[in-house]
Amino acid sequence: MALRRALSAAGGRWAQGLCSAARRDTVFAVSSGHGKCGVAVIRASGPGCREALQSLTGRPEPPAPRVLALRRIRDPATAEPLDRGLVAWFPGPHSFTGEDCCELHVHGGPAVVSGVLRALGRLPGLRPAEPGEFARRAFHNGKLDLTAVEGLGDLIQAETEAQRRQALRQMEGELGRLYQRWSETLTQALAHLEAYIDFSEDDNVEEEVLSRAQRPAAIVSPVAGTTRDVVELSLNVGGYPVVLSDTAGLRAAADPVEQEGVSRARERLQQADLVLAVLDAGAVPAEPGALGEALGAVVPPAAPQPRVLVLNKVDLVRGGAGALRDACARAGLPPAAPLSCKTGEGLAGLVELLRRQLERLCGDPLAGSPSLTQTRHGQHLRACRAALARYGRAAGADLALAAEELRLARRHLGRITGHVGAEDVLDIIFRDFCVGK
Incomplete structure (x- = not known):
């Protein structure tokens, strides 16, 4: 069983390597919405961003990281001026996607925007971004987990103050950290249980290890001032x-x-x-x-x-x-x-x-969008709870079966954040994003 899990993990790393190789191209899109506006923001992400800035601005070096700089923007193919705007350079990994990124803040007229997009599209190694591709790259590079990605989507769609506040907290990782703490608890319990199964006959593991899935939250004392930490x-x-x-x-x-x-x-x-x-x-x-x-x-x-x-x-x-x-x-x-x-x-x-x-x-949880979970969150949490219930019934009879139920519960939590078996839900998560985010 251990060998099979190791081979499965190796296969997952190989698949991840293939996915990373496929993302070596550089993508670009309008990130500020479409239609006439005062300023439009065009974002690019990938290894070709530095060369793209050099080609469009005619400068050998990009501006200082995360500092807006005024530049004349021209079409590299014809040397025709396209606009005069602000450019920003975000070297990876300190960017939204974790890759090299750049932004062009240009005037928002349709002719200006389309001209800059055409110029970018002519550069080698650059292509238009697919819907949600910037957020997807951020996920693959460890900048966001799936709950934070969903929080970002909710933040874009937020119409009320309560929705904005909840979405911002989720995007900043509050929900992901909660699920991660639960996952760590299950991981520790599973490790203890598997250690007991593998080594208890050699008397290397104490029987008390089975009681460590539960613990008191804090020491309670009638003496004032004994509570120190939160x-x-x-x-x-x-x-x-x-x-x-x-x-x-x-x-x-x-x-x-x-x-x-x-x-x-x-x-x-x-x-x-x-x-x-x-x-x-x-x-x-x-x-x-x-x-x-x-x-x-x-x-x-x-x-x-x-x-x-x-x-x-x-x-x-x-x-x-x-x-x-x-x-x-x-x-x-x-x-x-x-x-x-x-x-x-x-x-x-x-x-x-x-x-x-x-x-x-x-607000009323029955009205509007759920404040904490997406539909898939509820599905995985219910499955996790059912697996834990089966674990409780099996723990006194068949420890191997109990360990499998604990592993299943952990897997369902991991599917929420994307840390375990996330590939089958990625398309659903990212397909609802607009191009440029």
């Missing part, structure tokens, strides 16, 4: 995927390590979409003024994010949750969720309150 956990709250970040809290700290924890808490506070201010209800009088001061100490009143006031240890408060909720309402404070982590009282109410807040932030 502890994150991915959750499904009412159908909305969220990342919950538990921080050290905000306090005046004397210890340098705790000061760093507080600093990271402030940084994460600025990045958060929704802030949960957790207070000890037993230490705060059920009076509007006292509650307002306590909340202001945790989250500044001028914080732009929506806030939820979580009042823990309600089982220690005289009058219980009702008295605290009434006090918060009279004080005009943010929505409050009294609860007791000890007894579980109020937990369902907190989840429902979070669901309503997330619906305001993200």
Whole structure:
């Protein structure tokens, strides 16, 4: 089995080499849309970009990297001036595609644009780009994974502020990193399981290795200041995927390590979409003024994010949750969720309150485009979950079968980001892109 997987991996690398060789040509297209406009941007990517700039500008050297330079642009075949515009040079790998790239910012009249495109097309080794080819090259060169490519497509199509914000976060790799963390967890579990299958008879692997697919998220202590780093956990709250970040809290700290924890808490506070201010209800009088001061100490009143006031240890408060909720309402404070982590009282109410807040932030998930996943994401995630369920049933009976189910679950996650078996979905991903992106 190990030899078969090794040969399969070698075949994948050989196919990748063929694909890379096929991309040695240089492609170009209008990247700023079509029609009359003040400025049109023509992009080229590939090994011939440097020579193309030399031919069109008549200069022996390109401009400084990532600096716009004013140049006269001419047709190399006839020496006829075509326009006077700005050119930019992006040497690989520090470019959108990871290859040598250049851009020509010319006047957007149809005659100017078509003249420059014809001049580029006459140069040896250059051809017009196919739809989505720039993004596809960025994927093959490791500049984007498939979720980031889809985020880029969503960003181009975004019509609302919420769509723009979600697409930008996905394009910057936030969703891909989440899937990658899950994939790494499955990879580690699979490695442990295969090691146990191969070497357990030689007593080289402890039986406890089978219990390492699960671990506590953090050490919990009643002592204040013991949380230092940010502890994150991915959750499904009412159908909305969220990342919950538990921080050290905000306090005046004397210890340098705790000061760093507080600093990271402030940084994460600025990045958060929704802030949960957790207070000890037993230490705060059920009076509007006292509650307002306590909340202001945790989250500044001028914080732009929506806030939820979580009042823990309600089982220690005289009058219980009702008295605290009434006090918060009279004080005009943010929505409050009294609860007791000890007894579980109020937990369902907190989840429902979070669901309503997330619906305001993200919109109704049943209306418009999904905020997190494409259709194929859901298909692969459901298949991954089914494989994990089969793994759980097989783990106590047939470890080889369990390992195969774990490998299948990992493969489905990899197909989302493009890190495993992506070739069969590439055409679907890129065919919807416009030429020039």
